Amino acid sequence: MAAERQAWWTPEPLRSQILTEYNVTLDAAACVQSRLVPQYLGLDHEDARYRDSLAPDVDWGQLAGPSGWTYLNPPYLPIPLLSGMLAKAAASAAAGSPVIGLVPASVTTRWFTTHITDAGARVRFVRGRVKFTGPFANGGSAPWGVALVEWPAG
């Protein structure tokens, strides 16, 4: 349950904004209750093949389809999991399948620099503080900033 305890869900109106702006067909880190779209990857998936989005044989692009975007609001901890998901987002886009992410705006971290800045992703900082939802969010505004990160198809 440790992974779930830091699972803050994307709140409205960000959820609507993302679904309006992008043809999201896969949520790469979710649970059945929090997924943005019906197709998701997550620990509680009924099909064991779709429980780990970092599994080498889980191809985000193939699941998202030719004109689809993958959405990623990754777990923040442990850092190698967060970093691995961002790396897979950049790789998926480079291989032709775009990804839109909602990511902590921690611009000095190695994972942000490597997989977002150096990867040439488009960053839009979200104004103000975001009130994440879900059973583990505390109802208040998150004390960190977030950014919408777009990894376009390479």
Ligand SMILES: C[S@@+](CC[C@H](N)C(=O)[O-])C[C@H]1O[C@@H](n2cnc3c(N)ncnc32)[C@H](O)[C@@H]1O
């Ligand atoms: C920050 S929440 C995002 C939930 C939802 N996508 C949203 O934006 O509201 C991250 C989710 O990723 C899940 N998760 C953790 N490890 C994962 C993995 N290896 N593969 C896929 N999902 C994972 C967590 O259980 C959690 O549900």
